[in-house]
Amino acid sequence: xxxxxxxxxxxxxxxxxxxxxxxxxxxxxxxxxxxxxxxxxxxxxxxxxxxxxxxxxxx
Amino acid sequence: xxxxxxxxxxxxxxxxxxxxxxxxxxxxxxxxxxxxxxxxxxxxxxxxxxxxxxxxxxxxxxxxxxxxxxxxxxxxxxxxxxxxxxxxxxxxxxxxxxxxxxxxxxxxxxxxxxxxxxxxxxxxxxxxxxxxxxxxxxxxxxxxxxxxxxxxxxxxxxxxxxxxxxxxxxxxxxxxxxxxxxxxxxxxxxxxxxxxxxxxxxxxxxxxxxxxxxxxxxxxxxxxxxxxxxxxxxxxxxxxxxxxxxxxxxxxxxxxxxxxxxxxxxxxxxxxxxxxxxxxxxxxxxxxxxxxxxxxxxxxxxxxxxxxxxxxxxxxxxxxxxxxxxxxxxxxxxxxxxxxxxxxxxxxxxxxxxxxxxxxxxxxxxxxxxxxxxxxxxxxxxxxxxxxxxxxxxxxxxxxxxxxxxxxxxxxxxxxxxxxxxxxxxxxxxxxxxxxxxxxxxxxxxxxxxxxxxxxxxxxxxxxxxxxxxxxxxxxxxxxxxxxxxxxxxxxxxxxxxxxxxxxxxxxxxxxxxxxxxxxxxxxxxxxxxxxxxxxxxxxxxxxxxxxxxxxxxxxxxxxxxxxxxxxxxxxxxxxxxxxxxxxxxxxxxxxxxxxxxxxxxxxxxxxxxxxxxxxxxxxxxxxxxxxxxxxxxxxxxxxxxxxxxxxxxxxxxxxxxxxxxxxxxxxxxxxxxxxxxxxxxxxxxxxxxxxxxxxxxxxxxxxxxxxxxxxxxxxxxxxxxxxxxxxxxxxxxxxxxxxxxxxxxxxxxxxxxxxxxxxxxxxxxxxxxxxxxxxxxxxxxxxxxxxxxxxxxxxxxxxxxxxxxxx
Numbered sequence: 018x019x020x021x022x023x024x025x026x027x028x029x030x031x032x033x034x035x036x037x038x039x040x041x042x043x044x045x046x047x048x049x050x051x052x053x054x055x056x057x058x059x060x061x062x063x064x065x066x067x068x069x070x071x072x073x074x075x076x
Numbered sequence: 077x078x079x080x081x082x083x084x085x086x087x088x089x090x091x092x093x094x095x096x097x098x099x100x101x102x103x104x105x106x107x108x109x110x111x112x113x114x115x116x117x118x119x120x121x122x123x124x125x126x127x128x129x130x131x132x133x134x135x136x137x138x139x140x141x142x143x144x145x146x147x148x149x150x151x152x153x154x155x156x157x158x159x160x161x162x163x164x165x166x167x168x169x170x171x172x173x174x175x176x177x178x179x180x181x182x183x184x185x186x187x188x189x190x191x192x193x194x195x196x197x198x199x200x201x202x203x204x205x206x207x208x209x210x211x212x213x214x215x216x217x218x219x220x221x222x223x224x225x226x227x228x229x230x231x232x233x234x235x236x237x238x239x240x241x242x243x244x245x246x247x248x249x250x251x252x253x254x255x256x257x258x259x260x261x262x263x264x265x266x267x268x269x270x271x272x273x274x275x276x277x278x279x280x281x282x283x284x285x286x287x288x289x290x291x292x293x294x295x296x297x298x299x300x301x302x303x304x305x306x307x308x309x310x311x312x313x314x315x316x317x318x319x320x321x322x323x324x325x326x327x328x329x330x331x332x333x334x335x336x337x338x339x340x341x342x343x344x345x346x347x348x349x350x351x352x353x354x355x356x357x358x359x360x361x362x363x364x365x366x367x368x369x370x371x372x373x374x375x376x377x378x379x380x381x382x383x384x385x386x387x388x389x390x391x392x393x394x395x396x397x398x399x400x401x402x403x404x405x406x407x408x409x410x411x412x413x414x415x416x417x418x419x420x421x422x423x424x425x426x427x428x429x430x431x432x433x434x435x436x437x438x439x440x441x442x443x444x445x446x447x448x449x450x451x452x453x454x455x456x457x458x459x460x461x462x463x464x465x466x467x468x469x470x471x472x473x474x475x476x477x478x479x480x481x482x483x484x485x486x487x488x489x490x491x492x493x494x495x496x497x498x499x500x501x502x503x504x505x506x507x508x509x510x511x512x513x514x515x516x517x518x519x520x521x522x523x524x525x526x527x528x529x530x531x532x533x534x535x536x537x538x539x540x541x542x543x544x545x546x547x548x549x550x551x552x553x554x555x556x557x558x559x560x561x562x563x564x565x566x567x568x569x570x571x572x573x574x575x576x577x578x579x580x581x582x583x584x585x586x587x588x589x590x591x592x593x594x595x596x597x598x599x600x601x602x603x604x605x606x607x608x609x610x611x612x613x614x615x616x617x618x619x620x621x622x623x624x625x626x627x628x629x630x631x632x633x634x635x636x637x638x639x640x641x642x643x644x645x646x647x648x649x650x651x652x653x654x655x656x657x658x659x660x661x662x663x664x665x666x667x668x669x670x671x672x673x674x675x676x677x678x679x680x681x682x683x684x685x686x687x688x689x690x691x692x693x694x695x696x697x698x699x700x701x702x703x704x705x706x707x708x709x710x711x712x713x714x715x716x717x718x719x720x721x722x723x724x725x726x727x728x729x730x731x732x733x734x735x736x737x738x739x740x741x742x743x744x745x746x747x748x749x750x751x752x753x754x755x756x757x758x759x760x761x762x763x764x765x766x767x768x769x770x771x772x773x774x775x776x777x778x779x780x781x782x783x784x785x786x787x788x789x790x791x792x793x794x795x796x797x798x799x800x801x802x803x804x805x806x807x808x809x810x811x812x813x814x815x816x817x818x819x820x821x822x823x824x825x826x827x828x829x830x831x832x833x834x835x836x837x838x839x840x841x842x843x844x845x846x847x848x849x850x851x852x853x854x855x856x857x858x859x860x861x862x863x864x865x866x867x868x869x870x871x872x873x874x875x876x877x878x879x880x881x882x883x884x
Contacts, residue, residue: 019837019846028837031884037877039481046879053881056837056846057857062875070876074483075443 019056021049028056038073078471082428085468086420088461090403096364097144097160097401102335103136104359105129107144107160108400114163115395117388123171126164127240131199131334133174134236137164138229139330149401152369156377158398159386166391176243181208186348189214189287193248194222195330196323197293198237199337200344205244207345212247214284219250222295223324289344293323293337300325312340313353320344367401367460406455406465411720412709413455413465416445420455420465427472431479440481446472447486447712450720451557452670452702466707473559485876486712487558488853489817493771497521497550498567500793501775504547504574505786507539512579515544517606520551520590522737524778525771527763530586530737530754531778534606538584541613545578546786547571548779551590552597557708568597575601584609586754587736588671588678589706604677607735610757611681611688661690665728667743667750669736673700682735682753689756696728703739711817721746741765745815767810768819796821798828802866813872818856823872825849826858844870850878 019028028047033055035042047056057066097107106125113122123133130136140161148157168174186209190201193215205211219225224233284290292301300307304325306315312322320343322328322336339357346354378394380386386394406420407413418426426442433440449469456464476482501521506513517531517538524531531548538544549571555564575581575598582602585591591603664686672678679699686693704710704721721742731749733756734740743750744765751762766774776793783789801824813823830836830847837846846859855878859870 018841019839022836022838022845023834034880034883035877036880038483048881048884050884053884054835054837055848055879055881057848057875057879059857059859059871059873062857062873066875066877070485071444073877074486076439 019047021052021054023054024049024051026051028054037070038076040073042069080428080431082424082468086424086463086465089420089463090365090367090460091407091419091421092402093365094361095401096147096149096366097158099361099364100143100147102143102331103129103338105144107158108398108402110167111158111160111163111395111398112400114167115392115398117170117392119167119170119388120172122167123174124177126167127174127176131202131338132195132233132236132240133164133168135195135224135233136331136334137161137168138232140164141329141331147364149366149369149399150375150397152366153372153374155375155397159377159394162380162386163391163395166386166388169385170388170391174239176240178243179206179208183208184210186210186288187212187286188344188348189284189290190293191284191290192222192293192295192298192323192325193217193220193250194293194295194323194333195224196325196328196333196337197222197291198241199334200291200293200322200340201246201337202240202244203338203341204344205241205246207341209345209348210247211245212249212284212287214249214252216253217250220248224330288348289318289320291320291322291337291340291344292325293321293333294325296324298325311354311357312336312343317353318347320347365403367399367403367405369399369401372399403460405458405460406463409458410455410465411723412445412448412450412713412716415716416448418445420463420468423465424468427468427475430472431475433481440476442469442472443476443483444712445469446476447483448709448716449707450670450702450704450709451707452700453673454670454701457673457700470557470559470707473557474561475559477559478561482559483712483876484853487554487560487708488851489711490554490708491558491560491563493521494550494554494563494567496772496775497525497548498570501525501772501779502549503779503782503791504545504549504578505782506545506578507543507786510545512577513543513545513581514579515542515584515604516575516578516581517544517546518551518583518585518590518594519546519548519778520585520587520737521549521775522589522741523586524548525775526737526741526766527752527754527760528774528778528781529758529760530752532781533758533760534586534754535782537610537613538606542584542609544584545581546782547574547578547583548775548782549574551587551593553589553593554708556593556597557706564597571598571601587738588669588675589736589738591675591678592671605675605681607681607685607753608677611684663692663694663730664733664751665696665730666693667696667703667724667728667732667734667739668699669734669739670700670702670706671736678735682733685753685757686733689759691733691756693733694728694730698727701727703734703736703742705738705742767814768817769821772819772821796825798824801828803827803869804863804866805869809869809871813869816873818872818874822849822851822856823858823869826856826872827860827867830858831862855879 020026026049029050030045031048032043033046033048035044048054095108098104110122110125127133142161144160145157150158188204188209188211190197190211190213193213197213198220201211201213220237221230221234224230227233303314303316303319303321307321307326312320314321320340322340323333328336343354343357375397378390380390430440430442446469449466451466451470453466455466456462515538517535519531535546550567552564552567555567582604584604584606586606594601594603666683668679683693701724703724704717710717725743725746725748731751732743733753734750735753740750740752780791783791803820803824826847826849829849843861844859849856854874854876856874858872861868
């Protein structure tokens, strides 16, 4: 289980604002409830995020 | 050329345009499509297409003057032209159902009179009747056919006419004598006959009344009602509005008459719909389009075994001889164009519409393709008209960047590399404390980064033989390929300033890519390839290479890890040819890079150098293909990059000789045995492909060594705090992050940031840490474990989108 090192808080799933190619959208990812630090695992970055990036680049 | 003129960019493209036979055919018959159907025995479909084009298939297939034969491209191979007419006859003979289609159009109110039931009048009448105009044909004879009535095959022609009119409504007035009052003097509103006054003869003639338009096709020497003098042969008009002429009356033969009748139907329709005649009527392009078929196999014309007609099989065989001339040269030659399957014309249109699209509400349609191009120039080289699709796509990249709506991530990696080569690795000097020089070596960013020995030993040669200076910098290709005009111009300004400072010397290139970039960006600078100078001067490896290993203070590297910094020390970055590496004897395939296309001097020199070193060169089936690295399309289309690099690596079974550092790197990364021509010249051992961070180290090493040797200076770049971090990782993991285009430098920096600020995630159970580092374009993530004073790497990855830490 991931914790924020600075705040010593376990991460919780929260809505997070993402942006790319002049478009913004929200997605739920693990974050530190105190400082907002985000956790993006490899599977998300190279999976769904890469797919969305490609879709937005093609628009 | 600007993208705004997009139609000009591809207007000469042959793709999808009428073949030369179609151009020659008075009916504009799509011979290519017809013959394709015939070859497959699709007689019904072939017949339908033929019928639509010629109106009277049995008549035309019998009487056609075969203009197509004069323009058939089969003749290029020395074989006879395709016998399209006999194939057309076979379409008529073999179609199971020749009954014409009845068009479900609403009837129109306009009434059209056709005077003359010869083939010209009939084709106009049939065309208009198909469109549901109310057509009346007046004919003085007792039946239709006009001059064809005396033909020996009239029986079958008569049958064809009856068949084609069987699906339309048209009224025929046979035996109608023009000028007699009873039938044709149709009273107008005032009760008096309509009189048409010929402007020349001032005689009054009678024309049928109550019609919205009249087409007069009364045959050779037929009645012209005094209108022939004012006949416009393009628009078919006369001095009398609404009255048009055509057919043998105007000098047309039977085939031309049919064509004219079809054309007249269009002109008449436009007239009755708008109330005024057309101002122009464009029929076809000015000249036919021809392709190159020089490599095509011969095919002897099919002659009917008995009689004058083809059997079904004979017609299919003759159809198979047809080239179906449609240009696919670029689509077949280029993997990228073949993947996206868009015609050059469509690409040019989309490049323009993308330019006009306003984000985020408009949709760009060309992005992936524009950024997937290798910019290798192959499309232009194979195109019969020299159309440069790569340049259109490069302009599209430029336009997208200027608009601000462009995917920065697709070129970020190479622009960051350019930052290194134009920044901390950039360096120039004239030789031997002089102010200027006649030659300056421009090794480019890749050569020294991939193997410092290539630059240092080559410079030795140039210094000794040509008293050359050196200019380590970027040619500008990464910015040019990214469409970053401003950055390319800034780089050009630096290059021009340096060139002038050195007394405007001739630039000596080891990479064809740099040479080409200079031609595009800095054309005023004279250029020559290193290999030409080496071949001309009879360089001998045993005479060169002195000084560099001594300069590093260690002598030769026995490990053979030349140029790679395999153990991270300067000593391992260079070894001279005198260390006992195997000579280049043996057979090689030369992989001529895309950028040396047309550079015969460079290509010849490389082969001479290889031969002189004892290498036997076997040419690959094709030259000047892009290895895959061109255009920096890897980040935009990794799948296509893999496909292209894989195909190139498989082109030849022998080890390759490359003379572009990019090619060498691509093939090395794929495990294809490949040696650089400079390895052969200097008798250097095989070197492995350096990792991304090693390339930066190599480039800086080259600069330091050159400054030390030429200027006696000690160059020490600013030490970055994370450089001393020790990373523990398997070879496979390091190769994997390199494949993702992540530099170990970025990994170290991210860890250093996390460890110095404490801004990281921890998993207490496994002891793993995870951190991120946001660079202007890419956000990097690293998972690792603290292992004493070192860091054990778990994985590294990135994403292009940004996230916010707000909203907690």
